[in-house]
Amino acid sequence: MTTSSHMIELRDVTHAYRTKAGPLPVLDRLSIQIPENSFCAVVGPSGCGKSTLTRLVSGLMRPDQGEVWLHSKLVTSPRPTVGMAFQNPVLLEWRSILENVLLPMEIVKSPMSKAEATERAHQLLDLVGLTGFADKRPSELSGGMRQRASLCRSIIHKPDVLILDEPFGALDAFTREDLWCTMHDLREAEPFTCLLITHDLRESVFLADQVVVMSGRPAHAQHVMNVDLSGKRTLEDLYSKNAVDMLAILRHQIQVAQGRTVDTPAEARA
C-alpha cells in the first residue's frame, strides 16, 4: 500500500532514542488507524512512548522505521494542517489572550483575513467560556482558563488534525470534567480528527471513539477498544454499566502493559 485511506495512520512504526547507555527502543511496530473526524485516545503506562507518538504524528520527529500517514500523505516534516496542545498551555506571557490564540495565523497561510480570524478567535473564546478575557494577559488567568485558551489556539487555523498531549493532566478533577465537555462542544461546532494522549481512563472513555492501549516499552498497540456510548455523551454516562465495563477492561489492559498481570480476557476473570 502506498497511500492511506485514514486521516491518521501509523504503520509499523519503530523508534529508539540514542542515549549514553546505548539505544533505548520506545516504539516497536506500532500501528494505529484513525478515521476522519474520529477521536482516538491513547493510554499506556508511564514512559511507554506516548509523547514520542505525538512528535511523530506532528512531524517534529521522524521514526527510525515504519511510516506515518496524515491525510493520505507521508509525514516527513511539520504540517500546518495540524494543531497541537500540551499539558503545559505554553501561552506567551507578553501577548494578550486574543493575540495568543491568533499566533498560528501569523505562521500558517490561511484563506482567512485578519478580521475573519479575529472574529473566529472571539467565537472560539466564547465557546470555551472565556468571553471577556480576550484582552487579558495569561498571568491573569487560572490554569484551567489558560488551557482553554491553548485549545482555542490549537484550532484557530482550522486544522484537520488535532494532537493533544495530556492537555488536562495538570488540572483539578472538576476543571478537567468541565474541559471534557468543552471538547465535545468544540467537536460539535466543527468536526476534526483528534489524537489524545492521556493517563486518565475515564477521560479516554468519555472523549474518544477509539481507545488504544499501548504496551510497556518498547510499545506496540496492545489493545484497541471501540467506545460506543450512544448519542451526546454526558458525565453521567461514565457511571453507566457499559462505561464501567469498558473502564474495567482498560484498567486490566494497563496492568498487563505494566507487566503486573498476564493477559486474560476480562470476561474470563469474572
Place this chain on the structure above:
Amino acid sequence: MNDTLRKILAPTLFIAGILAFWEWAVWYNNLPDYRMASPSDLIPRYIRFWDLFLIKSWETLWRTVAGLGLAVVFGTLVGMIMGFSRFAREGLYPILVGFNAIPKATVVPIVALMFVGQHDFNTILIAFMISFFPIAVSVSIGLSTLEPEYRDILRSLGASNVTIFWKIALPKTLPEFFGALKVAVTLAFIGTNLMEIVSPHGRGLGDLFDSGRISADYPLMFAVLFALAALGIVLFYFVVFLERIFAGWAERSPN
C-alpha cells in the same frame, strides 16, 4: 498612601535622612575635611566648579553609554551563539569566565599602550569589556532554557528557526536581558572611571577626582563621588524605564 507620591517621597526622605546623619556625624566627631568631608562642604565645590562638573559628567556619560551599547550588541550576539549551539556554549564558556576573571584595572595600562592616545576609544573599550559578560551569560541562559514546548508550538506549524527566534525566543529572553543590563550599566560605569583614574587623560569625572587628589581638595573628591552616584542612578533608572516598555509584561501586579 498615593503610589506616585510614595515613589518620590520615600527615596527623598531616605536620602535626606542619610545626609543629615552624615552631617551630624562629621560635626559631632569634629572630623577635618581630609578625613571626612561633610555634605555642607560639597555645595561650595559644586557652585565653584559647576561648568567642569557638567562637561566631565557628559564625557563620562557618553563614553559609558557607548561602551554599554557595544556590550549589548556583542553580548547579545555571543549569548545567541551560546544559546543556540551547545558546542559553542561548551567551547566559549571557560574563555568567557577566564576573561571576566581578569581584573580590568590590570587591562587598563595594556589597552592604554596598545592604542596610545586614543583616549575615548580606550575608555569605551574598558567599559565594554567589563560589562558584556552578564549580558552574554543571561541571553545564552534565556535561550538555552527555552522550554521545548514553546519551540514545538511554532515548529509543528512549520515555522522556521528565524521566526521562532523573533516570535518566541527573543521576547521570552527580554526579562533576563534587562536583569543583566541593570548589572551591566553599573559595571560599564565602573569601567569608564577605571580608565579615567588609572590612566589619566584629562577627561571625565575621573579626571576631576584626580585633580581633587593632586590639589589636596578633599571635598572635591567627595563631590565627584556624589556626581558619579547621581549619574549611576540616572542610567540605572533609564534601563528600568526601557524594561517597563519592552518587558513590562513580566512584572506581576502585587495583588
